[in-house]
Structures are given as C-alpha cells and as structure tokens.
Amino acid sequence: MTKAVRWPFLVGGALLAILAGLVFGATFNGPSALIEGIGSPDSMARTILIEVRLPRVVLAFMVGGGLGIAGAALQALVRNPLADPYLLGLSGGAGLGAVLAIAVAGAAPWAVPVSAFVGALTAIFLVYRLSVVAGRRLDPRVLLLAGVVVGSFAGAIMSAIMVLATASELRNAFLWLLGGFGAASWQALMVYLAYATLPVAVLMLQARRLDLLTMGEETAQFLGADIERTKRVIYLTASLLTAAAVAVSGMIGFVGLVVPHAMRRVVGPLHTTLLPAVFIASGGFLVLADAIARSIVAPIELPVGVVTALVGVPLFALLLRRTLR
C-alpha cells in the first residue's frame, strides 16, 4: 500500500473512533438513539449526545491530537524516539500542582486544573532555565537530564504530601494523576482550545525545521535552520500544549509516545505529513480509549490513562519487535 493510499484509512479510522465515542458510555446509545438525539430537541438522548458525549469526544480528540504532535516534536528535538511529552519534568510539576490543590482546597473542581497548569508551567520554566547552558545554547541532552531532575524533585514532594493526606484525598489525587475526561464540558473544551490552538499551529509551521533537526543540529543549521531559536520554540510550544492537555484531562500517558512512533511507519518520517497524521491518529486513539474506559466496567469509569497504557504497551512492544527485525 503506498503512503498516499493510507490517508483514507487513517481518517476513516478516526471517524469510526468518534462514532464509537458517541455510541458507547455508561449506557449504550445505538444508531437509533443517535438519530433521535439529532432529530428531537427535548429528548434525553439529545441531552446525553449534545451536553455529555459530544464535548467529551471532541475534547478527547483535541487532547489526543495535541499530546501526539507534542510527542512527535519533542522526539525530533531530542533526537530520541523514547521522548514523550511528560518526560521533560512536566508530569512532576503538574502532578505536584494537582496534589497540592487537592490537599489544600479539597475537591474544589476549578482548583485542580488551574494548580496543575501552574505546576506544569513552573516545571517547564525550571527545566528550560537549567538547560540553557552558557547563556544561550539549549542543549537537548541537558534538557533530558534537567527534565528528569525537576520531575524527580517534584515527585518527591508530591509523595510526601500524599503520605500526609487523608485516604479520600489520596484516592482523588491518584485518580486525577491517571487522567480522564469525566469533567469534560463545552467550557473545558473552550479553555483547552484557547491554550492549545496557537501551539498546534506553531508546531505545524515548524514541520520542515523538525525534519532538519533529525539530521543533527549542525547539519540543520547548514541547511538553513536558525537552530537555537527553533529548539526554544519547539520545547516551549510542545510543553505548553502538554500543560494545557494536563489541565483539562490529567496525565494521559503513552499517546504521545506510541502514536508518533507508529505513524512514522505509516506515513514516513517527514513532519509535513507526519504531524497531521499523528494529530488525527492520536485524536482517534484517545477517543477510542475513552470510550473503552467508560463502558468496559460501566457504571464505573476506568481512568483513561489506564486504558491507553493497557493498549499502548502491547502496541509499543509489537512496534519495537517489528522495528528491530
């Protein structure tokens, strides 16, 4: 199958995932309920469709797409296929922020995302400061190290707080850390889009520079990339995008790691095609994972991060085997 032929499959797959996201949930609303929801204005089916499932599916799609291209961009930046959006200290910062909010403000719904976002931004800033060596150069190897260091430090504080917290707080924090779209609403979607649209656009515009970066920094420079500026832009936008995703959905792992990896095999490594493909595939993947998370043990909802890991890990192992063969 040539690379151009794969696009309809990709888009079709994402549409199927979206359909599944609208149909499955705490209750199964099959095609007839879907039609009823679209057709009759005051029905229960319509409320579920328009107020509950649609914003949730759209948010999951956008968050998935954001995490996917953030992962793809960061992998190109550090020239390492194992980079993931949370690797660079962000998870520690966001987690600490969330746990702090849960411990201090209890269950106030607005406090957790805001605090997680602030925590993530703080971690981004710290990692960035640590990695800009000698006043101007951003060294990707130092970036990885700084990410691990800042992440561990935040993780340690977070653990201490969790040990001192009461059991119900602990459970809330724990659930939040695993990620989910339980709090999805049109409002949450708007907040996310307000923060995520610009980073997504900027990363898409960096596609060719990301290609050049895969050839190494010095070569990228000789081929016309202003390398220091490019690295900063990519790190900051990818991180901001991830922080926005964390704020609305907690920490959903594996999407940003597995999907870019898989898409390199499907559409090739050039970012002008890779980034859009990753966006569509990651979006669809997360919508599907969310549909599974809320229907498989309904009415209990699994954290979506659990599902992405359960699906993502075997997928990743399979990809790894095929790459090595």
Added chain:
Amino acid sequence: MILQAESLTIHYAGAPTPALSEVSLGITPGSLLVLGGPNGSGKTTLLRALLGVLSPSTGSVSIDGRAVASWPRRELARRVGVVSQREEVWVPLSVEEVVTMGRYAHLGPLTPIRPPDRAVIEQVLQRCDVVELRTRKAETLSGGEWQRVRIARALAQEPQALVLDEPGNALDVRHEMEVMELIRTLVDDGMACLLITHHLNLASRYADRIVLLDKGRIVAEGTPTDVLQEEILTRVFGWPIAVTPWRAGSPQFIPLRSGEGAGEP
C-alpha cells in the same frame, strides 16, 4: 571573494594558546582551495568560524561582503553548502527525502515542493550519480554512496560556495576518486570550493591552492608546488617526508621509514 576570513583569532576559554591565530584566507568562484595540516592544527575550528558556528575572538569572516553572523541562516544556506565530517541519520529517510532537504532553504514553512525544486533535485541526483539510489533508505548506503548523497543535498541548496570537511574519509580508492572528480567538475563549472583533507597527494592533483595550518597558524600557502616541499612538510608534520615531482604542478609526497634516506632509492 565569496567567503573571506580576515586575521581570525580564536581563543577557547581556558586554553593556554589560541586555537587559531591571525588566519586570513578566501575562496573565489571556479577555484578549489584545500586546507591541510596535522591533527589539532585548527582546520575544523577554522571551518566552523568560517560558517558562523563559532564566533572569533578577534578578526572577521564575511560572506558575499557581509559579516557571517549577520546572515539569517536561511539566506546563508542558499549561498554556502556544507558537507560536514560526520552525520548520523536518526530516522529512516530515503535518499530522495534527504536530498529534498537541501531545498528547504528555498521553501516557506507551508509551500509545497514545486516543479522547479523537483527539477533541481533531479539534476543534482544525476550529477552525483545517485539517481538509482533515490528510494533507498539512508542507513543502507555504503560510505561512498552516503557521501555522494550528502554532496547532492548540498548542491540542491544551489550554493555559490561548497565547503567539505574530509569527504574522502573512510572511502576506498575508487569512491574517493569519484568524489574528488565530482568536486573538480563542480569547481570547473564555477563553484567556489573549500576542502579540508589529510590526503595532500590528492590535493596536489586537484587543488588550485593549498593552505597548510599548524598550531593554529598558516605556515604555507600557494600552489601545490609552492606548498608541497620536503622542508615544509617535514617540519609541519614532524616526520621525515620526501617529495617527488610526479607530474608538472602536482608533486607527490612520501613519508619515510625510519633510517630511510630522502635521496633517490
């Protein structure tokens, strides 16, 4: 003069002596300048300063009459193509994709690759004799093939000057000769070219001028006959060397075994 260095001095922080002192040189269209010298003589430092990767302590570098640091990288890439010493590809790119990246300096972030770009890519693929390799993945190429692909990518930038850092390294006789022949044809067609190499015997046969660096200073420069002299080479490389006049204008040197005289055998 396309690329010009004026009394360039580079002093790395903490180093007792400068890596380069008072180096001046330039390259002109249609001429091949070879830069030689022992390991650690400052060749690669000079190259990096010429390309604006390293800022000099004193002195200046200009490209097309403008200070190198003031060139936006994109515009610079349309004037100077570089084949650096080493480069590893991290993702499985095809030869055609690698060469296409040479066009990026001519493209906006969203402009598709246009027919004129494709024409340039075809032309450089042919020129470097890598047309048959176009769909091959870069990591499956031999050393010689990969070197030709990288030269093709540099040519796709449509530069006026080409800078190559030891392109013949680790290549066997045929592949190295093919690379040298290609470089010479490009120069004869008007390219300004700077080549760093340890292989001064080849340099002697292809270069218009040779500059010899030692401990950061230019110790000899001129035509191959001017530079490839027993006394100069023996002193610079710290090893007894004999020079034989192989053909007019391209003397060849032979490092002597210990106890071997420099006279006729």
